[in-house]
Amino acid sequence: MIYFSEGKSKTAHYAICTGFMALGMMLPGMVSGWMQEIIGYQNFFIWVMICTIPSFIAIRFVKVDPAFGIKK
Secondary structure, three states, rough: OOOOOOOOOOOHHHHHHHHHHHHHHHHHHHHHHHHHHOOOHHHHHHHHHHOOOOHHHHOOOOOOOOOOOEEE
């Protein structure tokens, strides 16, 4: 979040990033209990592990400046 909040209005950009992060935790959390009851805990665990695969693939394409976070 700090990487994306660089520039003018850092505080506002950081707050917006925090909101998106919280939304990304809240929405799946609302559905996860219902899904676990329907498919059972063991199948739910397998489903969650499968759902993480796209995130790991997407990480390969994220470009971060190698000098980011290093004091000059």
